[in-house]
Amino acid sequence: MSNKTYNDLLCNTSELIVEATQADEAVYEAGSAERSTFQPLLSELRIRYTVLLSRLDAVYDQLLQPQKRLIVKRLLEACLGRLLEIKHELVELYLSDYTYDDDEALVRLGVTPHEAEPCIPQYFVREREEEVERRHNFITDTLRKLGYEPPRAKPLVLTEQQAVIIIQSHERARQGRLRGQFMKEIRLLKEKGRDQKGEMSSSAATAIQRVWRGFIARRDTRKRKKEEQLLIGMALPAYSESKAVARSEEVKQIRRNLQKEREIKFQDALVKIEEQLRAQHGVKINERIADELRRWISEYYERTGKLPEFPSEEGGGSRAMFSRQGTGIDSDLSKTSPVSSKDSKKSKESKDKKNNKAEENKNKDEADDLKNFKCTSSAFLQDMVNANEEYEDIWKYRDDEIIQHEEYDKDMIERDKMLKIEQEIRNIVDEMMRNELELLQAAFDRDRAHKGKKAKKPQKKVRRGGKKSKKKKEKDLTPDRTTESLFEELVTNGIIRPYPFVKIDDFIGDKSYAASEWRGQGREPSPCLGDIRHLVKEYCILPLGSETVRASAPIVRSVLISGPSGSGKKMLVHAICSEVGAMLFDLTPANIVGKYPGKTGLIMLIHLVMKVSRLLQPSVIWMDDAEKPFVKKIPKTDKTDPKRLKKDLVKIMKGICPEDRVLFVGTCRTPWEAEQKLLFQCYSKVIQIPRADYGSISLMWQTQLHKAGALSSKLELSCLSRVCDSYTIGTLLSALDSVLTTKRRLQLRVRALTAQEVAIQLSSLEPVYAEQDAAAESWWLKTPMERRRQRVLQRLLELEQENEERAAAGKSEELKERFAPLRGKKTxxxxxxxxxxxxxxxxxxxxxxxxxxxxxxxxxxxxxxxxxxxxxxxx
Known part of the structure; x- marks a missing residue:
């Protein structure tokens, strides 16, 4: 597409941003209200920001103008951060990690459920392609030096009997081919002789023509039927790479290469223009600022008779000195008057009354707190508004050669660089003026014979970053070693390991479309595999991709992914690493056996993992069999020492700071065997992969069979999906690979694949039994978020019962009041x-x-x- 296309798309997106931010600000103005009021508003906002995220990602990926791309990136990161904030607001609102799409909001905004799922911004990996490739090559080279080779296809090992059978079958086939060739020659000789004698009968020719014409007619009918089904969407076309899609990707890659060229020119222009401006205006700016400061100091001395105090650089410097007002005398209003005894008594009485009223309205306030909800302040909304206003002021209505050719704007660079140069020179002049003021103050004290008074010391630097962190710095156990040497050591010991490139969208699964309706009826819906994919994006992938988003968005330090064998846990871990270009650290108990032995070795292992993971951000620390460190009793056959990291896991989680793009991911199959308290202390979020539902299984079969070319009308997908109800997706894929051998793939054109073949192969594989499902469901009810939701629901029921009892008690009081004239003495x-x-x-x-x-x-x-x-x- 052309430059005009993306500029128009950005203009339309800017208008959508205005609508979204206005709706977002209206939610904050609502303040505290009932939860039912915020549910549709936040759901609609989440969908709006999801659409904006995909639009801004497409624009930022293909826009050429380097200065405009900076604003688009600000918008993209602010939109991404705000989307994550709304996600956590919805979690607090529903008291559940699963936030399903509202059907009414989707219809109102004209968005499909697939479009309502957030996309992964392409710049997460694209802007770090060289770095990611260099790290991957370093890991590969290190492993190759150690003698490790990538896994290859295992050679076919046959027994003597199997080899004899194969040789015999091939010999019979050879003899059959020779016999067939010999019979073909005899048949040709006989036909040649009949042609010469003219003995071929007309009835044989007619029969052949009838069969051939029938075959042609049936083939044309099947072809027309298939074309009609393709037209109305009842059948899928043959799986092949579209030429239009391939051409589109080529054009996008061409524009990306142009982006790099424009970016290089822009960076060179920044350096050259800054040098030119320093050479032309540096001395003049220095003299002007110095003259202004000296004139101001002399005027201040003539007016007050003393020299001014020069603020420090952190305090604003000369700019703050110009704008400073007041004499520094404390106002009388700031001094609090003493409180009289009568006032204190009145205040005590009022406090007592307030306490009594608070006790009376305690249940009512508690019910209001449980039913009401208030959104927290956003760290990204104002930045998005400011960036959008800046785009509208500078770029939206411009139509000049710079926009047409997508080149950098020299005037903008000069303005920005002039401000930067002026600030740097001002800091230098300020330091010079501080020294001059110290000398003047000393001379002034000598002239006034103020020997007892000393010149005032310069102000201490004020720390502007809030309160000083009380966290002690960790002792560096490897201060003299380079990052490359630490990296190589962890690769050599198998702690850092390579992983296959997997996209998160390859985790096939359909979404729950009736969830919002279920919640409207007061029932908690069960998630589908598509909802798990959605949740992994929001908790794991999107926060790790951007430094700005990670530092300001709600932090998720650790995630526990549980599910049966073959449900896709490792695939999700590899997808997280692939989508953000992260390093994978494997702390599985079976992987660290015999490595870094002893207590000192364990301390060194943890130190190396935490240090290198921060140096090579983003990073994912993975532990398979995450329940084993917390199992009460370890089997005697287990020689991996899984409790080795038990006491240090919580320290690892707490050591992950908000600015660290590090995520700890644990995967397990039987989490109910562990001590739940310790398990949930380590993992802040829990994602349980459910059993594959009918929609997800049907979608998986349709996708995989279409890629394999085995999808046909004779294969009943509905029946096959019903049969596979109790199997995981991984088990189904392994069964499909076993069925579709090379020989069977060649036979697909002659003999179509049937559901019976897959069902026979599935009969020899392990399903997910009902006992395991029941154990997983009972464990899920013990997770922190689920227990919190159950407590809130129970408390709401108790408050409703108390209100009903209070109402019944009120009726009995009315009856007593009706009988009061009969029992009162004054009546x-x-x-x-x-x-x-x-x-x-x-x-x-x-x-x-x-x-x-x-x-x-x-x-x-x-x-x-x-x-x-x-x-x-x-x-």
Whole structure:
């Protein structure tokens, strides 16, 4: 595509950013509200930022203008960081790591579920291609020196009987071919003789023509039917590389090469223009700033009679001195007046009243806290707004030769460099002025004969980075060694290991499309494999790819991935490393057996892993069989010493700082065998790979069979997917590889693949049994996030029951108030109340009031009858 296409796409994206940021700011203005209010708003925002992420990634990947790409990168990283913030807000809102797409938001924004899944920005690896390739080559060369060779196909080892059978079959085939050739020659001789005699009958020719024409007609019918199915989308075309897609990739690569050329020119221009500006304006700027400062100091001395205090560089320097106001005298308003005893008594009484009210409204406030929600402040929203405004002010409405040719803007470089040069020169002049002021102050003190007074010392440097960190620096055990030597040592010992390049999208799985409806009904949906892929992107891949995002976004230090054998745990680890170009450190108990022995060796191992992982960021520290260090009883047959790292794992997790692009990933099959408290202390997030559902299995079969060319109308995918219900995706792929041998692939054109062949192969493989599913489900209920959600739900139910009991108690109070005239002393008593001598003999107060009520009712009836008789008599 052309430059105009990407510029127009960026303009449209800028308008979408304005809409998204306005909706985002409206969410913050809402403050605290019910959770049901924020659910659709945050879901819609997440989808908006996901669409923006894919658009900005496409623009940044193909845009040529280097200065405009800097703004686009700022927008891209701010969008990515804001997307992760919204993800964590949704987690707190739903109290679940799985945040499903809202159907109404998807329909409203016109986005498909596939588009609502975040993409991986291409610059994560593309801008580090040389570095990643250099590290990979270093690992390969080191292993080759040690005698390690990449795995090759294993040679076929046959027994003597198998070899004899193969030789016999080949000999029979050779004899059959010779016999067939001999019979073919005899048949040709006979046909030649019949042609010469003219004995061929017309009936034989007609029969041959009829068969041939029928074959042609059936073949054309099948061809037309297949074309019609392809047209309406009922069948997939043959798997092949599209020429249009290949051409598009070629064009993109050409533009990437042009990007590198423009970037090199831009960097050269930065250096040359800065040198020219320093040579032309450096001396003038120095003299101007010095004259301004000396004039200001003299004016200040004439006005106040003393020399000014010059701020430090961290305090703002001369710029802060120009803008400083006030005399430094503390105002009287800042001094607090003493509190009188009466006021203190009143405050105590008011505090007591407040405490009483707080106790009364405790349940109500607790219910409000559980039902209400408030979004936390964002570290990326304002940066996105500022970057978008800068783009609109500078680039959006420009139409000149610079935009058309996508070259750098010299005027912008000069303005930026002038500001930089002026600030550097100002710092130099400020330091010179501090020295001059010290000399002037000393001379001034001597002239005034102030011998007792000493010149004021320059201000101490003020640390602007917040409070000083109390964290002690770790002692460097290898201060004299280079990074390359440490890298080579870990590669030699097998701690750093190569991994296959795998994309996260190769983890095939469909998403849960009914999850939002289930949550609307108050039920917690079960995730699908597509939701697991989505979660790994948000927790593992996206935060590791960018330094800016990692430093400011909510941090995830460690992730535990659990699932049955063959569910794709190692594939996810390799995909995380591949998508961000990370180094893989293997701390599996079986891998560190006999390496760095003893206590000192263990300390050195942990030190090397943490040091090198920070030096070679991004890094992934992986531990397979992550439950073994926390198992209560180790089998005697296990010689790997899995508890060796038990006490140090928590230290490793805590040692990962927000600015470190390091992630600890653990994979396990039976996490319920470990001590849960220690396990969850190490891993902040837990991802459990569920059993493959029907949609994911069907999608996997359709994708893999289409690539293999084995997809046909005779293969019933629905039936095959139902049969494979209790198997993992890895098990199904291994069964498919066993079925589709080289010989069977050659026979696909003649004999189509059937579901029976795959089912027969699956019968010899291990499924996931119901007991394992039940154990995994019961363990999932003990995870921290699930337990927290259950506690909140239980507390809400208790508060609802308390409210119902309080309402019932209120009704009983109303009944008592209705009977208050009968039992109060100040209310007038009826004549019948006087003649109840057996009040104390009643069984309860309730029976007393019931009796009293009946007597009063009888009294009222007698009075009414008497009045009726008297009125009829008088009438």
């Amino acid at each position: 007038p008593r009826t004549p019948c109340e006087t003649y109840i001598p057996y009040k104390k003999n009643l069984q309860s107060e309730k029976s007393y009031y019931m009796t009293l009520q009946n007597i009063n009712f009888m009294t009222v009836n007698i009075h009414s009858i008497t009045e009726n008789i008297w009125s009829s008599y008088m009438g």
